Amino acid sequence: TMNVAMAFAFLSSLYGDFMKAVGASISIFNLMDRVPEVTNEGGEKIQPFPCQVDFKNVSFTYPSRPDTKVLKDITFSMKPGSVVALVGPSGGGKSTIVNLIERFYVPDTGNIMLGGVNMAGLDPQWFRKNISMVSQEPVLFACSIKDNITYGTDATDEEIEDAARQSNAHEFITTFEEGYDTLVGERGVRLSGGQKQRVAIARALIMNPSILLLDEATSALDAESEHLVKEAIDRAMEGRTVLVIAHRLSTVRNASEVIVINKGEVAERGTHEELINKGGVYKKLVLRQLSAGTLTTKADININAADD
Numbered sequence: 374t375m376n377v378a379m380a381f382a383f384l385s386s387l388y389g390d391f392m393k394a395v396g397a398s399i400s401i402f403n404l405m406d407r408v409p410e411v412t413n414e415g416g417e418k419i420q421p422f423p424c425q426v427d428f429k430n431v432s433f434t435y436p437s438r439p440d441t442k443v444l445k446d447i448t449f450s451m452k453p454g455s456v457v458a459l460v461g462p463s464g465g466g467k468s469t470i471v472n473l474i475e476r477f478y479v480p481d482t483g484n485i486m487l488g489g490v491n492m493a494g495l496d497p498q499w500f501r502k503n504i505s506m507v508s509q510e511p512v513l514f515a516c517s518i519k520d521n522i523t524y525g526t527d528a529t530d531e532e533i534e535d536a537a538r539q540s541n542a543h544e545f546i547t548t549f550e551e552g553y554d555t556l557v558g559e560r561g562v563r564l565s566g567g568q569k570q571r572v573a574i575a576r577a578l579i580m581n582p583s584i585l586l587l588d589e590a591t592s593a594l595d596a597e598s599e600h601l602v603k604e605a606i607d608r609a610m611e612g613r614t615v616l617v618i619a620h621r622l623s624t625v626r627n628a629s630e631v632i633v634i635n636k637g638e639v640a641e642r643g644t645h646e647e648l649i650n651k652g653g654v655y656k657k658l659v660l661r662q663l664s665a666g667t668l669t670t671k672a673d674i675n676i677n678a679a680d681d
């Protein structure tokens with residue numbers, strides 16, 4: 374029989390998987406437009422959709438871990454049309470910030486404002502129609518590529534193709550005999566990581582979102598795929614307000630503002646240049662990533678390069 378210590382060891386061995394499962398279920402909730410916590414349907418709608426987001430002294434604790442404050446007094450702004458990059462060590466709270474913008478959870482204290490209005494009073498469904506998230510490991514459903522791009526919206530074939538072209542997906546999709554009707558997943562074709570990401574970008578674009586949330590992939594894609602994904606992402610970012618969890622120097626270099634999140638707090642903020650010149654935690658982080666080899670592209674290696 375299992376004694377207490379064994380049970381504990383067993384449970385903690387499951388904990389990692391459990392956390393992964395929690396992560397996965399969040400993505401699926403996202404895809405299915407469901408809301409674990411925020412359910413106040415029918416709140417206010419602002420026309421036209423404002424693209425300014427302000428975090429004001431936001432603190433947050435996950436309901437499942439009441440003893441750990443994950444975000445502490447976070448304040449920052451996303452100005453319309455700007456790109457804000459979140460960087461920082463693993464577990465610092467970057468994804469949690471994104472989760473809060475998506476309104477999977479509500480802050481314990483402080484406010485998140487959209488166009489100067491507290492998000493708590495806004496209609497979550499209306500809000501979600503205007504934002505898209507491209508995650509690091511996009512979840513594709515076991516259905517056609519077309520359905521994976523539209524997922525529930527009534528986009529026309531023309532709109533679907535347009536989104537796929539913009540995200541560099543049209544070309545590989547049309548190499549399949551059944552084109553957009555090709556099944557993906559267990560019973561269908563297996564897509565590469567880069568192809569999955571491009572389908573996910575097409576899915577994000579079909580919504581024509583005002584705000585784009587991105588979690589840049591850390592896993593290295595092959596050079597060709599990497600280039601196609603990067604190009605698709607750059608195109609998707611154009612004219613939108615973007616919050617990106619950044620892993621590439623080329624992204625942070627172009628960001629309007631870089632915010633370093635460490636242990637749930639804003640450790641530093643500024644442009645890439647400013648933060649490198651400052652020689653603080655950001656610079657250390659960049660140097661550490663360089664020596665750990667987690668910066669992948671050629672441009673990443675030369676931190677002083679003026680461009681890509």
Ligand code: ATP
Nearest residue numbers: 395435437438443462463464465466467468469470
């Ligand atoms: P990474 O770069 O590794 O993705 P991160 O900076 O995005 O990390 P978060 O994922 O926001 O960090 O995690 C911040 C803290 O919150 C961590 O301690 C993490 O274990 C915890 N956490 C994340 N998601 C949940 C959840 N759904 N329930 C409980 N705790 C969570």
